[in-house]
Amino acid sequence: MTDHTWNITTVRARQAMRIVQQAIGGGDWETVKIAHIDTGYTNHCVFHMPPEAPSGALLAGLGVNYVEAGKPPLDPLSAGLLLFPGHGTRTSGVLCGDKPGTFVGMAPGVPVVPYRVAETVVLHKETIVNAAKALRHALEQRQAPVISISLGVQSVFGNKTQMRQLGRAVDAAYEAGAMVVAACGQTRQNAPDLMQVQVYPSRYSRAVAVAGVNQKRRICYDYEHDRDWIDVWAPADEIPRPNSLRGGGDRQCLIEQGGGDGTSYATVHVSAAAAMWLRVRGRELDDGGYAGWRRIKAFRKLLRTTARPIQGNDVTGGGPVPTDGRGILDCEALLKAPLPPLASLRKQQRLAENEVD
Numbered sequence: 001m002t003d004h005t006w007n008i009t010t011v012r013a014r015q016a017m018r019i020v021q022q023a024i025g026g027g028d029w030e031t032v033k034i035a036h037i038d039t040g041y042t043n044h045c046v047f048h049m050p051p052e053a054p055s056g057a058l059l060a061g062l063g064v065n066y067v068e069a070g071k072p073p074l075d076p077l078s079a080g081l082l083l084f085p086g087h088g089t090r091t092s093g094v095l096c097g098d099k100p101g102t103f104v105g106m107a108p109g110v111p112v113v114p115y116r117v118a119e120t121v122v123l124h125k126e127t128i129v130n131a132a133k134a135l136r137h138a139l140e141q142r143q144a145p146v147i148s149i150s151l152g153v154q155s156v157f158g159n160k161t162q163m164r165q166l167g168r169a170v171d172a173a174y175e176a177g178a179m180v181v182a183a184c185g186q187t188r189q190n191a192p193d194l195m196q197v198q199v200y201p202s203r204y205s206r207a208v209a210v211a212g213v214n215q216k217r218r219i220c221y222d223y224e225h226d227r228d229w230i231d232v233w234a235p236a237d238e239i240p241r242p243n244s245l246r247g248g249g250d251r252q253c254l255i256e257q258g259g260g261d262g263t264s265y266a267t268v269h270v271s272a273a274a275a276m277w278l279r280v281r282g283r284e285l286d287d288g289g290y291a292g293w294r295r296i297k298a299f300r301k302l303l304r305t306t307a308r309p310i311q312g313n314d315v316t317g318g319g320p321v322p323t324d325g326r327g328i329l330d331c332e333a334l335l336k337a338p339l340p341p342l343a344s345l346r347k348q349q350r351l352a353e354n355e356v357d
Contacts, residue, residue, distance in 0.1 A: 004257045006215045007094075007235035011269055013106050016276050016331035020107075023280045028055050032279045033111040034146045034271055035138030036095065037131055038088035040065065040075035040116030042244040045253035046097035048109060056109045057096055063114040064137055066130035073116035077244060083119045086244040090260060091150045093242035095268040103242055103255045106272035113142050121264060123153035128162040131201075135169040139178050145278055147173060148271035149182040150264035152199035155356050166201055167353035174206040174348070177295040181271045183263035184211045184230060186221050203229055204352035206293075208274075208300060212236025212266040213328055218312040219321065221263060227322060232303045233310060234266035234329045241265070273331045274299060280335050289342060297345040305340075306333035 008014060024030075041047070041060055048057035063073040077085040098108035115138065117123075117130035131151065138144040155163060173180050182202035202209040211230045214220040214237035221236065239260035244252060277299060278285070290298055307327030313319060 011329045012332040019335045035113045035144035037115045037134045037149045040073040040088045041114040042089045046099045046242045065116040089244045090241040124157040128158045132165040132169040146274045150267045164353045170352040177292045180207040182207045183267040206352045210266045210270045212263045218314040222315040222318045234269040236266040237261045239265040
């Protein structure tokens with residue numbers, strides 16, 4: 001039987017949020033916000049939205065729609081082959097949902113700016129460019145310190161110009177100190193060769209790459225024998241989530257208890273943790289000189305040193321579990337850990353724009 005709070009419990013999100021509440025002392029998230037690049041949003045009951053929450057939760061008015069230009073980033077829930085209607089609602093609900101007694105996400109009430117860049121989780125052609133534009137907008141116009149991307153492209157589906165545009169956007173975020181948190185995808189070791197191609201932007205070494213574990217704290221998606229690019233694992237199987245596929249308008253409040261799977265969900269766990277960490281450690285980071293890329297390197301280093309052990313590998317034909325310190329996200333330990341010394345941080349010199357296999 002699926003524990004309906006297993007994902008929250010596994011990453012110790014509630015303990016971490018108590019630390020956040022103690023740190024802010026009744027205040028708000030200040031400049032911390034998360035840009036959520038996905039299929040957009042719907043008016044689901046788990047979201048607090050302006051004017052109800054002018055400085056928190058889903059800030060739809062600040063987002064952009066790159067699919068239907070000039071319109072709000074509202075997901076029309078279009079049905080069709082290979083489309084993922086409501087994906088943005090489901091993932092952002094796990095990220096910031098806040099309706100006590102019904103559904104509460106990882107970081108309830110954290111400000112989220114929704115972007116609509118595609119109708120599917122598999123980027124290709126113009127949607128690769130849309131994602132790059134959204135990333136730039138989130139960085140330059142919204143000053144979002146965390147950019148969450150539960151989408152991806154295998155390099156075979158994008159030409160060099162499109163992939164370079166996406167890579168340059170990741171490079172710009174890295175230099176500015178904005179964390180690009182991205183999903184590694186659902187490849188398996190026994191999958192066809194096409195499905196073994198690594199997924200971008202998570203594959204860029206300047207992004208924070210997130211893979212998935214199940215309720216048993218075992219790897220549920222694996223990546224051949226190459227895991228060097230993965231920074232952390234997080235819950236990615238049977239995730240409770242809000243759903244928008246039935247009902248309609250502001251009245252809808254459908255919750256699926258254990259309906260979500262995939263590294264899309266693992267990603268928003270880590271994005272929420274990044275926002276918590278920035279809210280708790282923000283002044284210390286500013287005062288200590290952790291600017292630009294140093295902020296990202298400090299976060300990634302702590303993700304590894306505070307991670308909890310992976311218990312095994314449930315992928316058919318899967319390899320051994322990591323033994324190099326990488327493991328499962330632990331939000332409480334992340335927030336409690338002291339910052340690594342500046343001198344211990346090294347810049348990732350390789351440009352993302354040139355980093356496509």
